[in-house]
Amino acid sequence: MDKSRRLIDTYLPPAEGFVLESFVATTYQVDFEFFEEQLLAAALGVRSPTSRMRAFRSELERRLQTTDASVLYDLRGCERLARLSPRIDLIPIFGRKLHSKISLLMWVRREPDGSVRDRLMRLIVGSANLTPQGFRENYECIVPMDFGGRSRSPREVLNTAIDMVRRIGAESESPQLKRQLELFQTQADTLADGEPAEDDPAVLVSANEVVPQMGKSWAEVSDVPRKNLQSSRRSGRRGRRPLTHSVT
């Protein structure tokens, strides 16, 4: 993958000849104008500028005819709905707070007769909301992982991400989302198990699983029987009382 640190670049096709086939994203906040006119436009390769709005919309709609795009967002994190293409499935989540920022992208490369030649997938997990601030201004931390082609990323990470999105969107009953996740799963099932390279993430966990997972990973690499993990965020009656977990 390119060494670019621009977040929007991680949403561009991985190589020439690939076009975006499926895009699923979860986010707390979303700026719909940014999402359509910058992020999705870049990911789809829309050439018309937004200053020529009619041409832009026409081209965007044409590209969305062959691309599924779904966004799951927290209703409380969205100030105002805006005009958006009807081909984009917007799924508001209003039970538990949706804070995770997971993006799943699938690209396809086709033969001249239209049949599928190959597919590549990318999982992007990070701290950035789908907003211009998240993509252009703030310090955000992200990690992209590729699957398919020559990549050997651990399949289990992708499976976990698909499952997480499925659980988040479970109540929505969106047929498009269901179809997209099924396709991601089908593709994931064709991959080898894979093995993380030295710097690659090995596992994806939800927040409540972080500490047990750290314990497990610690046990694998260290012979020290017990470690205390201290958080700086708790304060007690006499100054700071750490949040402490014992990890064994």
Place this chain on the structure above:
Amino acid sequence: MLPFLTAYDPLGGSSGSIDPLGALQAYGALAEMLLPGVTTITTRSRYLSMLCAALANAEKHRRFLPGASGLEQRRRAVEPFERMWALACVAALDQGIRLAADGLRGVRDATKAYNDFTRRSKRPTPDFKMLKYQSRTGAVGTYWTALIGGELVLDDTGALSSEGLELAREFPLPKLAEKDCKRLADPEMAHHVSMEFDDLDEWAEESNLVAARRDEREQLGDALTADDRRDCIARALLQMEKSEGLPETWDAKSLERLRGELNSVERAVNLGLPAVVDAILITERFHEAVLAVFHTLRWWGTQHAGQSVEDLLKEEGVRRATDRCRETAQIFRQFRESCDQIAIRDAVHSLTSFAYAIDHATSARLVVDRILHRHRQVQSGKINGGVPKRDWVSYDNGKALRPSPRFQLKKPAPYAAGKSLTHPYRLEPFIHMLRENDVLPRLKRGVR
């Protein structure tokens, strides 16, 4: 890959970040009425011939799907040809042909590849990376609109028109075996294609950006003026050239001259082009005036943070500037009301309510309030659609001005005298291409 911190990426913002008062829509519509199909980045007309030749080669050796799928296939099919041709342009420059690669998209990558082939004595091939995304920023991404505007390809499929085929015949092809020509049209197979250096040099002499022969230039000139409006503008420009010469940079005075010449071209009058130029002048003057006040507010808020805006409004220069806003708004409003061309009225519609509000402002303070209100509307997405973006500058407790840190200004804006233009109207690149093809006389060396 380890997790990483993302880069600061302020460029590439939507129109709200470079168009604080929402004039881009009107500008785009008027520019398109004046010179349809021309953009600010299409500067070398020989790209049109090259693309036609590449398409002709592709159509000869491949079968394309119908409709939009075929369009996509054709756009991809020309990319290896473009890369090979880029090498040829660099080779021509290496041979000492001045300007052979001037305006070549991806010139750095092509030069690097060419030098690499030379150093390693390896036969040049199109198997190198040119531009990060050649499909978007190379020949197709830059010149496709011009191909359509020049009626050289069909809009829906990208297939060559009869004019496109004729133009393709004028462009020299590389000296390659038939099977390699076929491979060159297939991005998956093109890496098998290579040329001898001598053959590349020979092709370079004929195919580089300045090597178009007379017949080809004539056809390119025809393509550039295929549209009635562009043809009328070209004629008016020629008359301007003959009388006092063409300006290097276009301003309001140059546009007035253009309008004068257009009035003498009957077809231009029938198409309403003089009225389009009038609309541009009036819109630009209004936009320049309100933009000047807006930038003054940014400057004042930066240099006099915390001071009441009433202090700003006592300054003579600021009162002159707000008067100028009202004067130009009135002219804009009157023009639009009296203009009998629906297309022009529609083009400037997005500025109408703003002009009305400024025209009816009875004090300098009201002018300022309405400019800030307009800005807020633009940023909130009510003008272009979308969710709120940050204001560049706003009131703090209704009195003091507070510009956002990114939009602070250290110098005040100059007075809006109505001489300069706030947008480029694509005349410079159009003139350059007309000169390349002798529709306008070429400039003597040393004169740009």
